[in-house]
Amino acid sequence: MVMETETRPVGLPRLNEPAPDFEAVTTQGTLTLADFHGRWLILFSHPADFTPVCTTEFMAFAEIYPDLQARGVDLLGLSIDSVFSHIAWVRNIEEKTGVHIPFPIIADLNKEVASAYGMLMPGESKTETSRCVFFIDPKGTLRAMIYYPLSLGRNMAEILRVIDALQTADAHGVATPANWTPGAKVIVPAPNTQELAEERVKAGYECVDWYLCKKDI
Amino acid sequence: MACVNPDGTVSASAKAILAALDRASAPEDVAAAANLPLFRVRSAMRELVAAGLVVATDSGHALTPEGRRRL
Numbered sequence: 001m002v003m004e005t006e007t008r009p010v011g012l013p014r015l016n017e018p019a020p021d022f023e024a025v026t027t028q029g030t031l032t033l034a035d036f037h038g039r040w041l042i043l044f045s046h047p048a049d050f051t052p053v054c055t056t057e058f059m060a061f062a063e064i065y066p067d068l069q070a071r072g073v074d075l076l077g078l079s080i081d082s083v084f085s086h087i088a089w090v091r092n093i094e095e096k097t098g099v100h101i102p103f104p105i106i107a108d109l110n111k112e113v114a115s116a117y118g119m120l121m122p123g124e125s126k127t128e129t130s131r132c133v134f135f136i137d138p139k140g141t142l143r144a145m146i147y148y149p150l151s152l153g154r155n156m157a158e159i160l161r162v163i164d165a166l167q168t169a170d171a172h173g174v175a176t177p178a179n180w181t182p183g184a185k186v187i188v189p190a191p192n193t194q195e196l197a198e199e200r201v202k203a204g205y206e207c208v209d210w211y212l213c214k215k216d217i
Numbered sequence: 218m219a220c221v222n223p224d225g226t227v228s229a230s231a232k233a234i235l236a237a238l239d240r241a242s243a244p245e246d247v248a249a250a251a252n253l254p255l256f257r258v259r260s261a262m263r264e265l266v267a268a269g270l271v272v273a274t275d276s277g278h279a280l281t282p283e284g285r286r287r288l
Contacts, residue, residue: 028257029219029264035256074256104256 012118012145019043019134019142020116024078027086028104031076033140040073040163041136044154045119047128049081049089053153057131058090059099064156071163072138075103079129080114083107124150135162137170172217185214219257220264227270227287234261235270235284242277 013020023032033041044061046054061075068075079086090101108114108129119129131148143166148154165176174186190211191197197210205213220231227235230253237250248258262278265271270284280288 029260031256031260035259039255074254 011115013116013134013142015142015145017142018140019136020113022106022113022116024106024108024113025083026076026104026106027083027090031104031106033136036074036076036136037140038138040071040138040167041076041134042068042073042159042163043076043078043117043134043136045078045114045117045129045132047125047131047150048079049085050092053151054079055089055093057153058093058101059097060154060156061103062099062101064160065102067160068163071160071167073163077103077105078108078113078119079105080108080111080127082109121147133159135166137166168217174215174217177214186217188213188215220261221268221270230257231261231265232287234258234265235280235288238271238278238280238284239288242274242279244277247277 019033021033023030046057048054058077061077065075081089086105086107090105094100106113111120114120114129117132117134119132120126121130124130128150130150131152131154133144133146133148133154134142135144137143144162146154146158146162161181164182165180168182168186169175172186173189175189177185177187180186185206188200188205191200200213201207201210203213205215207213220228220234222228230251233251233253234247237247241247241250244255244258244262248255251258253261262271262273265284266273266278270281270287271278272281
C-alpha cells in the first residue's frame with residue numbers, strides 16, 4: 001500500500017556542483033547568486049527572526065564579518081520571514097545590544113531558495129529552516145555544507161576554519177587533516193601509482209607511510 | 218527597491234553609486250569608489266538601469282542625462 005503524504009520532498013544540493021541559482025528579496029535589495037560571482041559566499045539559514053539562538057548567531061556572524069571580508073567572503077542570511085520582520089529584528093538587535101548586522105538577509109516567504117538548497121527538514125519543523133551553511137566558491141560551485149538542528153547554535157571558529165581550509169586547498173593543491181587550523185601542516189595528496197608512491201617516500205615530506213605525508217606551506 | 222523610492226528619490230547608497238559612475242564604469246571600480254560591496258553595486262545597477270538613470274556600456278555602466286541630473 002502506498003502512503004500519500006503532503007510533505008514536500010527534501011532535495012539536497014550536491015558538493016562540487018553549481019550552487020542552485022536564485023533571485024531573492026533581501027534587506028539590501030533584490031540579489032541573485034550571480035551578484036556574488038568572483039567572491040566566496042557563505043549562504044546560511046536560521047529558523048526565525050526574534051528567536052534567542054538565532055539572535056546569538058547573528059551577533060556572532062556580525063563579529064566574524066570583518067574576518068570573512070578579509071578572506072574575500074560575503075555573507076548572506078535567510079529565513080522564511082518577511083523583509084519587514086528582518087528589518088525590525090536587525091534594528092532591534094542593534095538597539096538592544098549595539099551590534100550592527102552588516103550583511104543582507106533573504107526574505108524567503110515562498111520557500112523557493114530554502115527548497116532549492118534543502119534547508120527545510122520536515123522532521124524537525126515544517127515552517128522553519130534548519131541551521132544550514134553553504135560555502136560557495138567564486139565560480140559559483142558549492143564546496144561545503146553544514147547542517148545543524150534548531151537547538152544548536154553554530155560555531156563561528158569552525159565556519160572560519162572551513163573557509164581557511166578550502167582556500168588553502170585551492171591555493172596549494174593539498175588537503176587538510178583532522179582538526180587542521182591555519183599554520184598547521186597540510187596533507188600531500190596520496191600518490192595514485194606505484195612509481196609515484198616510491199618517489200613520495202624519498203621526496204622529503206614528513207611521512208607516516210607512502211599514503212600519509214604532510215608538509216608545511 | 219533598494220535604490221529608487223516610490224516617489225522617485227534615490228537612496229544614499231544609490232547616490233554614492235551614481236557619483237562613482239561619474240568617474241568609473243566597471244562594477245569593481247564603482248564598488249571601490251562608492252565603498253560598497255560588489256554585490257550591492259551589481260544589484261543596484263539593475264534597478265538604476267530600469268529607472269533610466271544608468272545604461273549598460275561595453276566596459277560596465279554609465280550615467281544617463283537623467284542620472285547625471287540626480288547627482
